[in-house]
Amino acid sequence: MTSIPIQKTITPKPKPSIQGLPFGKYFTDHMFLMDYVEGQGWINPRIVPYGPFSLDPGTIVLHYAQEIFEGLKAYGTPEDGVQLFRPEENIRRLNLSAERMCIPPVPEDVAFLGLKELIALERDWVPMEAGASLYIRPFIFATEVTLGVYPSQTYTFCIITCPVGSYYPEGVNPVKILIETEDVRAVRGGTGYVKCGGNYAASIRAGGRAAAAGFSQVLWLDGLHRKYVEEVGSMNVMFKIDGHVITPELSGSVLGGITRKSVLALLQSWGVPVAERLISVDELIAAANAGKLEEAWGTGTAAVISPIGEITYEGVRYVINDGQTGALTQKVYDNLTGIQWGRQEDPFGWTVRVC
Numbered sequence: 001m002t003s004i005p006i007q008k009t010i011t012p013k014p015k016p017s018i019q020g021l022p023f024g025k026y027f028t029d030h031m032f033l034m035d036y037v038e039g040q041g042w043i044n045p046r047i048v049p050y051g052p053f054s055l056d057p058g059t060i061v062l063h064y065a066q067e068i069f070e071g072l073k074a075y076g077t078p079e080d081g082v083q084l085f086r087p088e089e090n091i092r093r094l095n096l097s098a099e100r101m102c103i104p105p106v107p108e109d110v111a112f113l114g115l116k117e118l119i120a121l122e123r124d125w126v127p128m129e130a131g132a133s134l135y136i137r138p139f140i141f142a143t144e145v146t147l148g149v150y151p152s153q154t155y156t157f158c159i160i161t162c163p164v165g166s167y168y169p170e171g172v173n174p175v176k177i178l179i180e181t182e183d184v185r186a187v188r189g190g191t192g193y194v195k196c197g198g199n200y201a202a203s204i205r206a207g208g209r210a211a212a213a214g215f216s217q218v219l220w221l222d223g224l225h226r227k228y229v230e231e232v233g234s235m236n237v238m239f240k241i242d243g244h245v246i247t248p249e250l251s252g253s254v255l256g257g258i259t260r261k262s263v264l265a266l267l268q269s270w271g272v273p274v275a276e277r278l279i280s281v282d283e284l285i286a287a288a289n290a291g292k293l294e295e296a297w298g299t300g301t302a303a304v305i306s307p308i309g310e311i312t313y314e315g316v317r318y319v320i321n322d323g324q325t326g327a328l329t330q331k332v333y334d335n336l337t338g339i340q341w342g343r344q345e346d347p348f349g350w351t352v353r354v355c
């Protein structure tokens with residue numbers, strides 16, 4: 001396949017002002033679609049005007065959540081180009097999620113071509129303001145009409161995009177987080193390592209409680225022992241303890257973030273010692289009490305790096321780096337965003353120019 005058929009909209013929408021634009025509310029003019037039909041495979045890739053789906057109330061995804069998604073961004077460069085950051089990693093992970101959820105894998109070349117052609121078509125929607133980007137949401141859902149519990153025979157693969165402003169309009173800001181001791185988001189053997197809507201549905205309650213108590217995110221502990229640190233909100237988490245950067249290993253209940261992987265590579269290239277291993281909450285608190293918990297941050301596509309200024313565990317607050325963004329946190333943020341927005345050289349070959 002060398003190109004995707006495109007049906008252009010005849011009613012283009014006005015482009016909103018990027019300032020104050022809420023995340024994920026305002027979508028662009030077109031979307032990519034592809035269908036799966038048992039016996040025929042993935043068929044009919046196409047780009048069409050953005051618009052609603054019509055679903056039978058008995059559609060299987062509405063009942064049993066056989067659904068997966070991805071998240072990445074298109075970045076406007078100083079030369080007025082548009083580039084993606086490690087998109088092949090997102091497509092690979094989409095198929096990893098598909099395997100877990102019994103969804104047939106999408107052909108990677110068609111998905112990649114559809115993604116690039118959609119972004120090229122929507123290039124005027126890619127915001128050029130500092131820190132702004134075009135967020136890209138690929139997703140696949142089961143469309144068979146049945147209340148039977150088995151893998152659907154039909155699926156829809158869709159990619160939608162939306163302009164998003166800077167995550168940090170007032171500069172990078174450390175957040176307060178709460179260690180969640182009741183709810184868990186995932187267990188080994190479950191779906192914690194894949195991007196599926198169900199993981200998010202299960203995490204909303206704890207997130208809401210934390211927000212009501214004045215915290216930005218929860219720090220999740222493992223589902224079996226409630227002992228080992230796993231993720232922060234829907235981001236991976238890293239700690240700088242006594243000069244070493246430590247992040248939870250990908251044990252099966254932790255999502256393998258592309259930002260996480262990229263940050264580890266950056267740190268290694270600078271000679272910073274990094275370890276992927278189990279970190280117990282006791283180790284973390286002991287390090288904090290000994291003054292050795294030097295920095296902490298979350299990693300994910302949306303915020304890139306989210307510094308953690310304070311952790312609360314069983315009612316006790318632990319302030320990290322006086323609540324300020326740490327020097328290494330800032331260096332990682334500056335370098336990674338520099339590569340993503342094309343402001344600095346990309347020695348790793350991570351970026352893909354689209355147009």
Ligand SMILES: *Cc1c(COP(=O)(O)O)cnc(C)c1O
Pocket residue numbers: 071195231233234235236255256257258259260299300301302
């Ligand atoms: C998407 C996601 C991340 C971050 O992954 P990136 O590829 O870095 O955006 C981390 N944790 C969870 C639970 C996620 O869904």
